[in-house]
Amino acid sequence: MKEESRKQLLFVEAIKTDIINSIERNAPIIGNRNPMVGAGPNDHSWVYPEDYFWTDSFWTGQLWFAYMITGKTEYKNMARMRNAHLNKILDTPLWLNHDLGFEFSLSAVADYKLTGCQEARKLGLRAAEALRSRYNWHGKYILAWTAGSGNKAHAESVQGKIIIDCMENLSLLMWAYHETNNESFKEAAIGHAETSMKYIIRDDYSTYHTYDFDPATNAPIGGKTHQGYADESCWSRGQAWAIHGYAQLALITGEQKFAEVSEKCTEYMLSKITEDFVPVWDYLLPKNEIQYKDTSAGAVTSAGLFILSELFKSYGDQDKSDYYRELGMKMLIALRDNYDLTDDINAQGLLSDSASSVPHAKLRDQENLANAMLPYGDYYYFEAVLRALGHKDLFW
Ligand code: GLY
DSSP, X not given: OOHHHXXXXXXXXXXXXXXXXXXXXXXXXXXXXXXXXXXXXXXXXXXXXXXXXXXXXXXXXXXXXXXXXXXXXXXXXXXXXXXXXXXXXHTOGGXXXXXXXXXXXXXXXXXXXXXXXXXXXXXXXXHHHHHHTTEETTTTEEOOOOOOSSOHHHHHHTTTEXXXXXXXXXXXXXXXXXXXXXXXXXXXXXXXHHHHHHHTBOTTSOBOSEEEEOTTXXXXXXXXXXXXXXXXXXXXXXXXXXXXXXXXHHHHHOOHHHHHHHHHHHHHXXXXXXXXXXXXXXXXXXXXXXXXXXXXXXXXXXXXXXXXXXXXXXXXOHHHHHHHHHHHHHHHHHHHHHHBXXXXXTOSSSBOOBOSOHHHHHHHTOGGGTSBOOHHHHHXXXXXXXXXXXXXXXXX
């Protein structure tokens, strides 16, 4: 092994060890709860939702990684403690949305893949059915959100809406397809990915956060943002969901056209990213705005770049594989060197400086929504580390 590669592996192994130590330290503090967002830029404790929030399985996913690496039963048992709540999600119509993929791939599917547990398989398949039921077979898209009874404008706005984040949720459908051989799961996953390619991915391979269709006719209406700076800007976590999501779909389906989308979205990211190689929360943010970082976008992107590296290796293109690995490593190193919290014994998470939603931070005057830890930043940081170390068969 070349000296440089050996050094890289030692560097990444050290992050892995620090992450496991942090998880071991924080597991008794977090208990059977769902970390939602960090308390603030300098307060590295977690805030938890009262009942439902889409982040449910990012901590659970880290517990399953910890179990996968250490074999310690306590991580498996802790992860399974969330099952009661996960069942409740499936029993609560207003809690159902496209996030079912995040919620169940990193919990039930992880459990089934690691332990063969049949109850976990059943739970995962139930979630996949619920996700498939959100697919509009005529419009060929998965509806992102569910309207409650309270807010009429919101109810109207979600009727025909898709979002780029949903790319991550297609793996649950593909897993269900492989488990059951039922083509309808695959049809929904591929249909949604193709619709998103056509409408959410712009010609320059930047991304809209959301895209609306007329719910009566499914005619395309236009792109909008929810968490980005503006409708026509490029929210960096959305771009990361595209890079990771399309690469992952290429890996699962074997369809190279999805890898090409991920590559082009990466090119766009490279044309905009700052020299420190950690995304600002929006790639088209005007200079007069506060340049909050979003390390969660960096972690998702880094994990996605490692998937691209693996894909091109399997296509026999070693140069491209090396190129994407180096990019993934560069981002991982930038995160480790500047935002890693694992040596802070008071930190309950792994990465500082993530932006949940800057527009909502402004609306609610809540700084932690613009700059704090995020459980998905942490999960994808761990995933990037494992991919850098050569782990391939993860939970998606
Ligand atoms: N999926 C929601 C987010 O990325 O904030």
